[in-house]
Amino acid sequence: MSLTARFLLGFAVVATLGLFVLFTQLIHRVERQYFEAVEEPMVDVANILAEVIAADAEDGVLKPELVQKAVRAAQQRELNAQIYNLSKTRVDMQVYVTDAQGHVLFDSAGIETPGTISRHRDVNLTLMGQYGARSSRSSDRDPLSIVMYVGAPIRQHGRTIGMISVAKPQRGVLAFVWETERWLKWSIVTTVVLMLLGIYLAARWATRPLEVLTQHALAVSRGERSTPPHMPGHQMKTLAKALEDMRDALEGREYVENYVQSLTHELKSPVAAILGATEILQGDVPEPKRARFLQNIRAEAGRLRDLLERLLHLASLEKQKKLETNETVDLGAVLDRAWDHLALIALAREVRLEREMNSGLVVKGDPWLLELAIGNLLQNAIDFAPAGSVISVRGFHCDAHIVCEVEDSGPGLPEYAHERVFERFYSLPRPDSGKKSTGLGLCFVKEVAQLHGGSVELVNRVETSGARALLILPA
Template sequence: MSLTLRFLAGFALVATAGLAVLFTQLSQRVERQYFEAVEEPMVDVANILAEILASQARDGVLQPAAVEAAIHAAQRRRLNAQIYSRTKTQVDMQVYVTDAQGRVLFDSAGIEKPGTISNHRDVNLTLTGQYGARSSRTDHYDPLSVTMYVGAPIVKDGRTIGMVSIGKPQQGVLSFVWETERWLQWSLITTVGLMLLGIFLAARWATRPLDALAHHALAVSRGERPKPPHMPGHQMKTLASALESMRDALEGREYVEHYVQSLTHELKSPVAAILGASEILQGDVPEPKRARFLQNIRMEADRLRDLLERLLHLAALEKQKTLETREPVNLGDTFDRAWDHHALIADARRVTLQREISGSLVIHGDPWLLELAVSNLIQNAIDFAPQGSAIIARAYRFDSKAVLEIEDTGPGIPDYARGRVFERFYSLPRPDTGKKSSGLGLCFVKEVTQLHGGSVELSDLPHGPGTRAMLVFQAA
């Protein structure tokens, strides 16, 4: 689904839900207000008729014949009243009268028989001095046969001698309600349609630059070299610039150029040494010198192999976006395994280990990658540590973090190298031999820590010469 359609679908869903709630509330309110508007004049009519009936009463006895005749005559009239869109053709208002005991004297609708006692709510409430109103169905099975009744007391000489109730069928009122609801429906539908059209045009306007970027990316993926599209606004220009940078990275120009230059530089020295020694060995060379040259060839070949292995490990690691293996790893055990690989080298340099590592410090990660990272830091510490010195290893928990520190008392990091120690192929000469390493170890450590969501830091010791390597991970 395109971004434009997502905008439309999301807006349509929200707008439809909101307007549906609004329509429900409006419909209920409209229906109520229509019935309120009808009930208010019914109260007036009921009280007017009550006064007419009171004036015609004789000796406290109601005389409803004249009112009954007038109502029947009105109901027989044929009307032609155009009330907006509805034509009214007859009087549909109903009237019934009871005496003070609730006995029906007459009912214009013929529902209540004269002489029966009415127990309807409007009768009982009106005769007790309250506001009497009710709604009742004339047909129990027809929801549209509801009639609204409003009562008024008939008072003569301060005494209630009966009541009159006005009835109005709601079906006539409902026709107005339904017409209004239809108008509301069409109004809301039109509003939603116009809003969808507006959001569609706005979404197309907003996503047109993204479409241009998408077409540009597809062209690049096909091997074409299109010009970067012109983008409006700061954010879109930044996105276009980032896409162009990604294009350069995908083409591999900067990546391959940097690798080839650095690798060529690193390979020159061992290859030259091997070629020189092999040329010398082609002549007549005394046995002691022959053995020394052969040893040099082997050492340089080992150096080349180590460089290529490290480079392969780093290249594979740089392609990983997430950890392929994630399991509980004990930092103390990881350090011990890594130290065992370098124990003989440390003994040869008379470098000892001071271990201050908690036995229960656990993180989640890849055991093999973590061991390689720690092994690289140990190798660096041994290479730079003076002979006869000690390497201090600490591991502890700080808040929710697991911290591993490895300290040596070597010369420390020169100021010119502080910002470059984690660069690929960058290396410092070892104090004893003056030789450099492959320059891939610390870069590998940085990649491993970032892949584990951690960090690595190299700093000088605060109390004297030396370097502290600090690994920080999220503790399990």
């Protein structure tokens, strides 16, 4: 699981649990406050009606007919009250009245029979001089049929002569509760989604440098030439520098080990030839043989010098992580200079050059390195081209790249060599002499191409014999 996914999942779990607990508490609190808000005006209504009934009482005898008539008339009214999203069409508040002993005198809901004694909590508490309130179901089968009751004492001359209870069904209040609950659900869901999106973007922003650094490390592990990325912040810069230092240390150790092994292998043959020739020359050797042995020593010494020079060039190139010189380079001019250096060798082998370079073949890079790279490709083609043949060089645009193509008419590339031609010190025998080169030329070309952000390919020609080398560079 990626670091971003871990951030997102962890935050989602914590946020969801936290908001769920908050939502549960909010709903409970909102429902309670709605009922509190309804109960408070019910207390006022009950006490106002209690005073109205007390004003009509004579000698402690209650006469609730006025309130009864008013309640009946109000319940028959057709209302058109739009209370926000609730449309109220009728009065749903109920009233019942008892005397001082709890006998029901009047019940607008028709639940209590007049003359019976009410044993309800609101009646008993109110007649005892306490705050009388209760909630009861009007139907045992309907959990939403709860009705709130608030009682108020009816007093005359400081004596309680009865009580009145105002009833309000909770169903109307629940409409507001449910609407608030829906609003809270959508608000919390929207908040969670926005928070998850925000934490995702923040996690991507925070882990992006790590992702870039990881891609750089993977590229290095694959042996690719990767430029160290620019890191934000002190910690990320320190991590990137530590990674680069570790890379340099590991590459340096491996580089030295590989070079020592490869160089030792390559030096064995010429050194053995030189030692053998010098031992023979220490004896009595005829002049013709002496001249031949001296020529062998000179040739092997030249091979060693060429090997060391190429190794120095390649070692210098491989240490570069980016181009030290980056200027506009015309590949046509580079090809001319490279061919001029090889003109005598080509003339000796009776090989001529045909070129077809399009205009505007301009790249950004190091002209000296590009000249050496194209020169190595030409040298390789000359070594394998038969006498009297032609080496064709073409330059053209391909999408966002410039391609330099070098073709010869030699024997081509053996099947077993396709995967190894760009390895250091790997070389194939030349057709005319059977000798091998240093095996560093194509490796050098590959390093130059990668340093310029390009690539190099070596394949066999399909239509005829010979090989085709492609140097591909960004335009």
